[in-house]
Amino acid sequence: MEKKILVIDDNADILELVTMILELDGFEVVSSKNGLETESLVAEHKPDAILLDVLLGNVDGRYLCHLVKSNSETSHIPVIMISASHAARSIQEGYCQPDDFVSKPFDIDDLVFRIRKLL
Amino acid sequence: MEKSKEHIALEQAFSQLKAELEEANDVIHAIRTGEIDALVVKGSEGHQLFTLKSADHTYRIFIEQMSEGALTLDKFDNILYSNSQFAKLLGIPLEKVIGMNFSALVTHEDRSFAMEVVGGAWDVDTRAELRLENYVGEKISVQISLKALELDEGKSLSVILTDLTALKKSQSQLEIQNKELEIARQIAEELNSNLEATVKARTQELESNIRDKVRVEEVLRSNEQRLTSILHTMGEGLCILDTIGQVTFANPRAQKIFALSAEEILLRDYFTLQSECFSLDGSTLQREQHPIYIMSVNQKPVYDHEIMIRNHKDESVYISINASPLYDGEIFIGVVMTFTDVTNRRKIAFQKDEFISVASHEIKTPLTSLKASMQLLTRVMETNLGSEKIPMLIQKANSNLAKVVHLADDLMNVSKIQHGPLPLNLEETNMASLVISCAEQILNHTPVKLVIEGEMELSVLVDQQRIEQVLVNLFNNALKYASESKIIKVIISQGEKFAKVSVQDFGAGIPPEKLAHLFDRYYQVDPQGKQVSGLGLGLYISHEIIQRHGGELTVESTFDFGSTFSFTVPTRNNL
Numbered sequence: 001m002e003k004k005i006l007v008i009d010d011n012a013d014i015l016e017l018v019t020m021i022l023e024l025d026g027f028e029v030v031s032s033k034n035g036l037e038t039e040s041l042v043a044e045h046k047p048d049a050i051l052l053d054v055l056l057g058n059v060d061g062r063y064l065c066h067l068v069k070s071n072s073e074t075s076h077i078p079v080i081m082i083s084a085s086h087a088a089r090s091i092q093e094g095y096c097q098p099d100d101f102v103s104k105p106f107d108i109d110d111l112v113f114r115i116r117k118l119l
Numbered sequence: 120m121e122k123s124k125e126h127i128a129l130e131q132a133f134s135q136l137k138a139e140l141e142e143a144n145d146v147i148h149a150i151r152t153g154e155i156d157a158l159v160v161k162g163s164e165g166h167q168l169f170t171l172k173s174a175d176h177t178y179r180i181f182i183e184q185m186s187e188g189a190l191t192l193d194k195f196d197n198i199l200y201s202n203s204q205f206a207k208l209l210g211i212p213l214e215k216v217i218g219m220n221f222s223a224l225v226t227h228e229d230r231s232f233a234m235e236v237v238g239g240a241w242d243v244d245t246r247a248e249l250r251l252e253n254y255v256g257e258k259i260s261v262q263i264s265l266k267a268l269e270l271d272e273g274k275s276l277s278v279i280l281t282d283l284t285a286l287k288k289s290q291s292q293l294e295i296q297n298k299e300l301e302i303a304r305q306i307a308e309e310l311n312s313n314l315e316a317t318v319k320a321r322t323q324e325l326e327s328n329i330r331d332k333v334r335v336e337e338v339l340r341s342n343e344q345r346l347t348s349i350l351h352t353m354g355e356g357l358c359i360l361d362t363i364g365q366v367t368f369a370n371p372r373a374q375k376i377f378a379l380s381a382e383e384i385l386l387r388d389y390f391t392l393q394s395e396c397f398s399l400d401g402s403t404l405q406r407e408q409h410p411i412y413i414m415s416v417n418q419k420p421v422y423d424h425e426i427m428i429r430n431h432k433d434e435s436v437y438i439s440i441n442a443s444p445l446y447d448g449e450i451f452i453g454v455v456m457t458f459t460d461v462t463n464r465r466k467i468a469f470q471k472d473e474f475i476s477v478a479s480h481e482i483k484t485p486l487t488s489l490k491a492s493m494q495l496l497t498r499v500m501e502t503n504l505g506s507e508k509i510p511m512l513i514q515k516a517n518s519n520l521a522k523v524v525h526l527a528d529d530l531m532n533v534s535k536i537q538h539g540p541l542p543l544n545l546e547e548t549n550m551a552s553l554v555i556s557c558a559e560q561i562l563n564h565t566p567v568k569l570v571i572e573g574e575m576e577l578s579v580l581v582d583q584q585r586i587e588q589v590l591v592n593l594f595n596n597a598l599k600y601a602s603e604s605k606i607i608k609v610i611i612s613q614g615e616k617f618a619k620v621s622v623q624d625f626g627a628g629i630p631p632e633k634l635a636h637l638f639d640r641y642y643q644v645d646p647q648g649k650q651v652s653g654l655g656l657g658l659y660i661s662h663e664i665i666q667r668h669g670g671e672l673t674v675e676s677t678f679d680f681g682s683t684f685s686f687t688v689p690t691r692n693n694l
Binding site: 011013014016017018020021024055084104105106107108109 | 479480483484485486487488489490491492494495498502504505508511512515518519
């Protein structure tokens with residue numbers, strides 16, 4: 001059975017490209033540009049992993065991570081955060097506790113490797 | 120033995136002579152003492168009466184008693200008469216003086232002169248000075264007054280001699296005293312002259328010192344005024360602290376930075392000047408961490424020590440402190456502290472840090488798409504899976520590459536603006552065509568429609584590329600910040616020398632407090648808490664471009680009802 005990955009990024013190009021990368025690697029992808037839909041999409045699709053951009057425009061990705069990880073029903077879902085900012089690496093030690101962190105611009109093989117490692 | 124007749128005759132003759140000698144001596148004594156006025160002498164011609172006509176009794180006593188020597192000389196210069204005073208003068212018994220030749224009593228040196236004087240005196244009364252010689256060979260200066268006398272018994276010369284020894288001695292002493300007096304006078308004169316010169320020199324010196332002092336006082340007063348003026352107008356705050364850190368002086372700038380009055384500030388020490396102190400990392404600064412405390416402990420100056428304070432108006436101010444101990448000789452007497460409000464510098468540093476972070480993020484975003492597109496293209500070409508996606512991947516690679524180039528251009532433009540005015544290549548262009556061309560470029564793949572109104576034929580004199588840059592930026596901003604707006608309306612109108620182009624959106628509008636900063640470098644409006652992409656350079660660059668054209672870029676916005684950005688550019692009438 002294909003593993004389902006939820007991808008949240010406000011940049012349409014990145015969203016489309018990441019979706020293509022993951023689909024080519026055999027994942028089922030659910031994606032959204034709107035961070036505010038994260039909770040409902042998690043509840044609806046029960047993804048096996050979540051790929052979450054830090055800067056989402058209308059909402060802070062770290063806050064969304066915190067929501068997922070602080071909810072007992074979803075806390076088990078691995079969350080990988082993506083950001084162009086090096087400073088965002090410190091989020092791993094912050095309140096949101098993601099499972100991994102990927103810096104932009106990422107290597108697509110590395111991205112897939114990190115997702116598979118957490119599944 | 121009986122005496123012979125001859126013997127007896129000789130004894131009788133001797134006795135007679137003895138008697139005659141005693142008689143003669145008595146006579147002489149009687150004459151000298153004035154006891155007799157005349158003598159009867161028995162000669163060859165019988166008895167003759169010799170009367171002492173010119174020397175009556177009183178006169179002879181007077182001559183004998185006078186202090187001068189008195190002589191009478193005959194024509195052979197023999198002394199016929201001498202008073203006792205003359206004999207005493209020479210230290211020779213009076214009886215021996217009588218009958219001596221006067222010249223024998225004169226010194227060898229003066230003798231011929233004496234003879235001339237005496238010789239001449241027979242004809243005319245004479246007075247002269249010469250020297251006698253006493254019996255021990257001592258020289259005695261005398262003044263002689265000579266006068267010829269006609270007496271019954273013939274001519275004789277009276278000589279009065281005044282002993283000048285005492286006079287000469289007095290004269291000599293007087294001369295010595297005069298010389299000494301002269302020397303003393305000269306010394307006194309010299310001293311006086313020196314004194315005058317010294318007084319004059321001292322007076323001049325004093326006057327010069329007074330002038331110098333006055334000049335120095337003027338310079339000091341002038342310097343003090345200048346210093347006071349500097350202290351009152353300088354951009355840096357300055358406080359003088361005593362040895363326990365209490366403020367003893369604070370200039371107006373210091374009072375302003377700490378928000379304390381001139382009286383209030385003097386009641387404080389360096390730590391209570393502000394209500395709170397913080398390190399640059401935001402942590403509260405303890406007294407022991409304050410740069411003045413550190414300087415006082417180490418007794419070494421501190422330079423550019425930056426801290427953040429909360430002043431007494433509850434404002435946060437970053438200050439850079441320089442402090443140095445003050446010494447009087449080797450005694451520590453306090454601290455001079457200068458400080459600069461570096462809030463703006465710190466703000467700019469924050470802005471730069473923020474900008475670098477934003478620029479890095481903004482460049483990485485299209486680079487991520489570009490890199491992913493290229494890697495996917497490689498994979499598709501290797502595996503032949505998803506080959507239908509190739510055009511989409513190429514398009515994404517190109518558009519993201521264009522975004523990177525656009526960002527690089529923005530950075531280059533900012534750099535150019537900072538280093539001088541942007542060069543313009545002015546040409547006549549139809550404004551409406553420029554608007555339409557840019558709108559197509561930006562709005563084509565969006566649901567937003569362009570509505571253009573006004574002077575469609577209006578020609579403007581602009582750098583076409585730069586004005587396109589402005590229009591693209593305004594359209595992009597409208598899409599980014601007014602995404603809910605369905606149309607973008609452009610109105611072109613003509614002024615006397617300028618064309619006005621207004622770009623209107625119907626989005627959320629811009630909060631009034633943010634309008635003032637809209638054209639600042641790095642400034643980004645963050646409407647309704649949204650995080651938006653971009654470097655915050657677009658409007659700054661656009662503003663510079665329009666200013667370079669001699670026009671203005673302005674904004675009007677009504678919150679919740681949209682914004683209108685307008686710019687003016689020269690028409691051909693402006694030529």
